[in-house]
Amino acid sequence: MKIYKKNQLPDKNGYFGPFGGRFVPETLVGPLNEIERGFKAAIKSASFRKEVNDYLTSYAGRPTELFEARRFSSAIRGPRIFLKREDLAHTGSHKINNAIGQCLLAKRLGKKRVIAETGAGQHGVATASAAALLGLKCAVYMGEEDIRRQALNVFRMKLLGAEVIPVSSGTRTLKDAINEAMRDWVTNVRTTFYCIGSAIGAHPYPLIVKYFQSVIGNEAKRQILKATGRLPSALVACVGGGSNSIGLFAPFYFDKKVRFIGVEAGGRGISSGEHAASILGGRVGVLHGTKSYILQDSNGQVAATHSVSAGLDYPGVGPEHAFFKWSGRADYAAVTDSVALEGFRVLSETEGIIPALESSHAIGYVLKNARRFKKTDILVLCLSGRGDKDVDEVERILKARTS
Ligand SMILES: *Cc1c(COP(=O)(O)O)cnc(C)c1O
Secondary structure, eight states: OTTOOGGGSOOTTSEETTEEOOOOOGGGHHHHHHHHHHHHHHHHOHHHHHHHHHHHHHTTOOSOOEEEOHHHHHHTTOOEEEEEEGGGSGGGBTHHHHHHHHHHHHHHTTOOEEEEEESSSHHHHHHHHHHHHHTOEEEEEEEHHHHHHTHHHHHHHHHTTOEEEEEOSTTSSHHHHHHHHHHHHHHHTTTEEEOOOSSOSSTTHHHHHHHHHTHHHHHHHHHHHHHHSSOOSEEEEEOSSSHHHHHHHGGGTTOTTSEEEEEEEEETOGGGTOOOOHHHHOEEEEETTEEEEEOBOTTSOBOOOOOSSGGGOOSOOOHHHHHHHHHTSEEEEEEEHHHHHHHHHHHHHHHSOOBOHHHHHHHHHHHHTGGGSOTTOEEEEEEOBBSGGGHHHHHHHHHHHHO
16 A cells, blocks of 8 residues: 555654654563564565455445535535545444454464454454454453443444453553453463554554555545545544544645644543543553553543543554654644534534544534635545444433433
């Protein structure tokens, strides 16, 4: 793929500027080296690239559409807005792009078992699906609190033949699930591949996830040029760990006139302390093997997070986003729960598309900042997933508000 250009790669130690690297126990250094070598060889192999591409096309439903949201745009008196429809990908979000890629890599490395962590359950479902498709054993770590909030996805994973392992440590959410998955990996590293769900973790994971998610931006670039004859003014995507956003942004990296806007989960507002905006509200630290912006308390302990969307509820962010922030290549903003809910409602009503609550943060950003763009500006917004999984939660919130 086109993105594998020299100056967009991390250095040999896995650093993007001052961020990234590999902060892991010694037992994992060998396995990470094996994955790095295996990944680099795989993406040089035409047959591996073809295999990935064939599954993305025949199984995951790619390419996904680029759809101009005309009624949404006129309702908010905004610029031209094109939605990159990752909600139409198999299993309902962009997560499948990376899950297929990493499971194929696992097979190529001779592994029979994959493990994954999941928060909202989207990455767990995507990995369980890819594992079923490719005949791999699959175990998914999930915090007990998330198991309660996302019962439907838990059942989906079980239907797909995966084992769901409840995690009862810490806040019993995504960060604790990652800790447990890493523990499993250390123990079973000979037979097991750890399929990480976002552009986070120790080198080479952020690079691997970027590579497999760049299909989003590569397609979007071709599609926007075909639809409008020019490059977009800006790209907008929500940022949890940062995989759908890096996938959209990366192929435009050298197109300096294309602005990148990453939208973090502002929760109840940055000043409330109840949010998950790691770039805007965090400090430099190390979490899950990588150096990046981390939400932490005054003692440097990882802070509790809050977001209406489980998929953005993570106290860290991928190191390449930290680098984009630091170097000024991308701008980051935060959108509160209530603005995201407004985005959720307005897009549903104007376009007949119910977006995931995560994606609704990107929509909410455009809704609130419509006036800052010219009518002739062209925005590409990553609609990272569909909202079916969120309708119960939204109903509960709306009921609580009116009662
Ligand atoms: C997981 C998820 C996200 C957040 O993850 P990123 O790695 O930041 O993309 C966003 N949207 C949807 C629909 C998700 O499932």
